[in-house]
Amino acid sequence: MSFCYGAHAQEPADTWDAGRLAVLQQQINEQSQKLEDMRQSIGVQEENLFRLQRALDEEVLANARARGIQPPPPHPMLQAAPAYAQAQGRPAESRQPVGQAPETDSRPPEVAQIFDQPGVLTPPGKFVLEPSLQYGYSSNDRVALVGYTIIPALLIGLIDVRQVKTTSATATLTGRYGLNNRFELEAKIPYVYVNGDTVSREIFTGTAVDNVFNSHGSGLGDVEITGRYQLNRGGPDKPFYVAWLRYKSRTGTDLFEVVTDCITRCVGNTTGTGLPLDLPTGSGFDAIQPGITWLFPSDPVVFFGSLSYLHNFPRNNVSRTLIDGQREFLGDVEAGDIIGFNMGMGLALNEKAAISIGYDQNLVAKTKQNGEAVAGSVNVTLATLLLGATYRFNEKASLNVALGAGLTRDTPDVSVTVRVPVTF
Structure with a gap:
């Protein structure tokens, strides 16, 4: 139990x-x-x-x-x-909740604009109206030898020496609109005034006096439309990439439309190098230009640059007008394409002011007529050293000034551009 x-x-x-x-x-x-x-x-x-x-x-x-x-x-x-x-x-x-990050637009940093293509995009829903004025001056000498040599130091014939001085002023009204955080559209309408003076002693004459041939032109230039898209989200020590595509019309008066002087400058039109009585305000060719711009922020500076390719569409059955009303048939003409690149750096001085320095270069191919290179046409290199500064008046308006100095004989000697972008 x-x-x-x-x-x-x-x-x-x-x-x-x-x-x-x-x-x-x-x-x-x-x-x-x-x-x-x-x-x-x-x-x-x-x-x-x-x-x-x-x-x-x-x-x-x-x-x-x-x-x-x-x-x-x-x-x-x-x-x-x-x-x-x-x-x-x-x-x-109105305070923010704990742990919620402030909103940012992740747009590229803005620097003093010295190139034609701005790097920073327009915020979505915003419209930027940018009036600008550009002044340019160029001077170059041309020496033509007509004759033959007996020995390398002795020329039998004539020497044609010309100095060509060109002054231009371009007033442009540009509008940009941001469609979203990464895409914007731009339209540019220029008005061009250009004046040219040619100083020379004409060939086949015995004069010892320099003659000055003056001509000028003014009017609407070539209207442009550009679209830009930001490819990635950059940041500190991370590059921004902006792809863009530009279309340039030929709304301006071109070289084939102005009257060419073949009485006072062409001797029996034997040389075919007459000067225009009025200077053109446009290139005369439709063109399309794709490109890509990059910006690399590295405190306290921003490095930037771009690479582009401009293609000029050929024109068929082209002719030019002579002073006597006749038309000189030229056939098919194709302006040379242009490969361009630039690079620079920007530095902020304070909250309102910034400066930039850069280098811009364009390689221009030969002009062709009826499938062959035009006589005397050569590949041209245009190089410019640029300095720029910007000052912000307030959140909506700023002033941008850029100074360009030509580094090759074919580049304009000096150019000054003033822009005043206003945001609405």
Whole structure:
């Protein structure tokens, strides 16, 4: 009997131990779940912290590039405090939630514009109206030898020496509209005034006096339309890439439309090198130009550059007008294509002012007539050293000035461009 009694007495103790183990196991499971929830919460906080740091870096970089925006906001946790909101003179309800990154447009940094293609895109829904004025001056000498040589130092014949001085002024009205964060459209309407003076002693004459032949032209230039698309999201020490495509019309008066003087400058039209009575305001060829622009921010400077290719569409059955009303048939004419590239760097001086320095070069191919290179046509290299500065009046308007100096004989000696972009 005592054996049976001991067995029954042990049973309640086993039941109590099993229940306690179940409770402990449940507590362990609950603590494990809490630890897992904390790990997930830490992961979310780390992601938010990364977003905040990235946004803060972009804002600091933008301010360093004189973009004209407000200083970066404080840490969101500070903005969440009612005392901070009241200290800033705004209602506490306008504060941002903790862990929410401030919005950024991830646009490329803006620098003083010295090239025709701006690097920074227009914000979505914004319209930029940019009037500009460009002044250019070029001077070059031309020496033509007509005769034959007996010895290398002795020429029997005539020497035609010409000095050509050209002054131009171009007033342009440009409009840009941002369709979204990465795409914008631009239209450019130029008005051109150009004046040319040719100083020479005419060939086949015995005069010892220099003659000056003056001509000028004014009117609408070649209208352009450009689309730009930002390919990637850059940042500090990460490049921005902007692809663009430009179409240039031939709305301006071209060289084939103006009257060519073949009485005072052409001797019986034997040379076929008469000068125009009026200077053209356009190139005379439709053209399309794809290109890509890159910007690399590296505090405290921004490096930038672009590469492009301009293709001129050929014209068929071209003829030019002579002074006596006759037409001289030229056939099919194709202007040489142009490979262009440039590079430079910009530096912000303070929140409102920035400067830029750059180099621009274009390689121009030969002009062809009826499938053959025109006599005297050669490949030309145009190189320009550019200096620019910009000053921001306010958030909507700024002043941009660029100075260009020609580095080759075929490049204009000097050019000055003034732009005033206004954002609406």
